Each structure stands twice: as structure tokens, then as C-alpha cells.
Amino acid sequence: MAYNFIGLTNDVNNRLNEVQLTSSNFATVTGYFAFAKDAVNSAIRHIQQEEYEWPWNHVEASEILSVGVSRYSYPNDAKTINFNTFRIKRDASLNVGTEKLKVMSYEEYLEKYADSEYDTQSKGIPTHIIRTPSREIICHPMPDREYELVYEYYRNGYDLVSDTDIPSLPEQYRFCIVDGAMYYAYQFRGDTANANMAKEKFEQSVKYLRSININRTDYLRDTRVHF
Numbered sequence: 001m002a003y004n005f006i007g008l009t010n011d012v013n014n015r016l017n018e019v020q021l022t023s024s025n026f027a028t029v030t031g032y033f034a035f036a037k038d039a040v041n042s043a044i045r046h047i048q049q050e051e052y053e054w055p056w057n058h059v060e061a062s063e064i065l066s067v068g069v070s071r072y073s074y075p076n077d078a079k080t081i082n083f084n085t086f087r088i089k090r091d092a093s094l095n096v097g098t099e100k101l102k103v104m105s106y107e108e109y110l111e112k113y114a115d116s117e118y119d120t121q122s123k124g125i126p127t128h129i130i131r132t133p134s135r136e137i138i139c140h141p142m143p144d145r146e147y148e149l150v151y152e153y154y155r156n157g158y159d160l161v162s163d164t165d166i167p168s169l170p171e172q173y174r175f176c177i178v179d180g181a182m183y184y185a186y187q188f189r190g191d192t193a194n195a196n197m198a199k200e201k202f203e204q205s206v207k208y209l210r211s212i213n214i215n216r217t218d219y220l221r222d223t224r225v226h227f
Contacts, residue, residue, distance in 0.1 A: 003171040006163035008040045009033075011178045012185055026163040035188045036181070041159045043180025043202070044167055048157030050206055052080045055213050056168050057154045062089065065126070065143040070117050074135045077155040081137075085152040086129040094145055101129040104140070113140055176205040 001007040010020050013036060021033060029037070048054065061075060074081065086101040109130045116122045123144035130138035139149065157168060167177065179202040186195035 002164075003166060003174060004163065005037070005040065005160040005165045008160075008167075008174070008177055008181065009036050011174070012036045012039060012181045015178070015182060016185060021163075023163050032188065036185060039181040039184035039188070040177060042184045043177050044157060044160070044169070046180055046202075047169065047176060047206060047209065051210065051214055053154045053214070054169075054209075056170055057157065058152065059155050060150065060152050062148055062150045065139060065145075065147045065149055067144060067146060068120060068123065068142055070138050070140065070142040071132070072137045072139070072149075074137065075153065075155070077158075078135075078153045079156045081131070081151065081153040083129055083131055083151075085150075087150050088126060089148040089150045091148060094147065096125060096147065099125070099127075101126060101139075104128045104130050106130055106132055106138075109138065109140065116141055173209060176202070176209055179205045 001010060006021055006023065006026050009026075012018075013020060013033075018032070018036075021029060026037075048057070057079065059075075059077075063072060065072075083103045086103075088096060088099045088101065090096065090098040109128075117138075122141055124141040125145075125147065126139035126141060126143055126149075128140040130140060132138060155168075160167065169177065179198065183195055183198040183202050186192075186198050
């Protein structure tokens with residue numbers, strides 16, 4: 001069965017001995033079948049909200065900086081941005097190599113460089129990146145040329161709408177989506193006993209996803225200078 005919205009919904013229907021939906025009636029179903037669709041999205045939302053940095057939500061983004069502009073908005077779908085990944089990309093036409101930007105706190109920026117946003121003569125190759133409380137990014141100093149800024153972030157999840165929509169979760173985790181959808185489907189039917197068992201199974205599935213994709217042992221790196 002295809003790994004998409006209708007395929008996942010029909011997985012739930014199969015487990016409950018319900019008829020299969022087709023592409024011709026998928027958009028207009030009501031009653032239980034409409035709830036089965038909602039159950040799939042509820043399961044996906046639950047999984048997405050369990051962690052900020054699921055690897056399937058990882059995005060590498062780039063933005064061309066505007067001359068004399070310091071502040072830039074977060075991407076619309078950004079959940080969390082890794083500020084340790086900001087770098088100016090190599091560009092032979094601008095005679096710049098790839099340079100990683102240093103992270104500076106917003107408070108330190110205001111204390112030391114607040115006037116630089118209003119000083120139109122204070123431009124250069126950005127060396128620092130600042131996170132603001134208003135979900136903006138500040139490049140300091142303000143760019144004097146159209147440099148390409150590259151960084152990485154984790155996006156928010158999204159609901160499935162049409163029958164062919166595909167989840168961001170890899171297909172090998174299909175079972176986890178269906179386990180969660182079964183919990184919500186049993187709730188809709190008022191089957192408390194099976195709902196409780198399905199919830200426990202779903203929680204174990206999410207725990208497995210976390211152990212595979214999130215839990216890790218960081219290594220220590222020696223940063224001492226050796227002569």
C-alpha cells in the first residue's frame with residue numbers, strides 16, 4: 001500500500017475491518033472515515049511534538065543578504081534554528097571564502113553594538129550572528145555586499161490534506177503513525193480498553209524512534225593548541 005495519506009488511513013481501516021477508501025471518495029467521506037483521517041494527522045502531530053530536532057525535519061537554508069540590512073526573519077516553518085551552523089558561503093566573485101559566524105547574545109549585542117544598525121557607514125563581512133526575542137536574525141556587522149548566508153534549522157510538522165500527501169517521517173516509521181492513529185480511532189469508538197493498549201504501544205513506538213534518532217553519546221574534542 002502506498003505511503004501517503006490514503007494509504008495510512010486505509011492501514012487503520014484494515015485493522016478495524018472497515019472498507020478501503022479510494023481516491024474518488026477520500027476527500028468527501030464523513031463519520032468514522034473522516035475521523036480515521038483525523039486520527040492519522042493526530043498521530044503525526046503527536047510524534048512531531050515529542051522532539052524539537054527529529055532528523056527528518058532538518059533543513060539547510062540559504063539567504064542572500066541585502067547590503068545595509070542587519071535583520072532577517074526566521075523561515076516561516078522554522079521550529080528551532082541551530083545558531084552554531086551559520087556561515088558565509090564561499091563566493092569567488094566576492095573574493096570571500098566560507099567563514100563560520102560566531103554566536104553573540106542579544107544582550108551583548110545591544111550593549112556593545114546597538115548603534116551599528118543605524119550607522120549606515122558601518123558595513124563589512126558579517127562575523128557574528130545574533131538571535132533576537134522577536135524571531136529575527138541579526139548579522140553583525142551589516143553586510144556591505146550580497147553575501148550568501150547558509151544555516152540549518154528544524155522545521156515544524158504539517159498536516160496531510162490530499163490523498164497523495166506524504167508525511168515527512170521516513171516510510172520505515174509508518175508503523176508508529178498507524179499505532180498512534182489506532183489509539184485515536186479506538187477513542188472515537190468508545191473502546192477504552194483497546195484505546196489504552198494502543199496508547200501504550202504508541203508510546204513504545206515513539207520511544208523507539210527517539211532511541212534511534214535522538215539519543216546519542218557526544219564525544220569530547222580536545223581544543224587545546226598543540227605546538
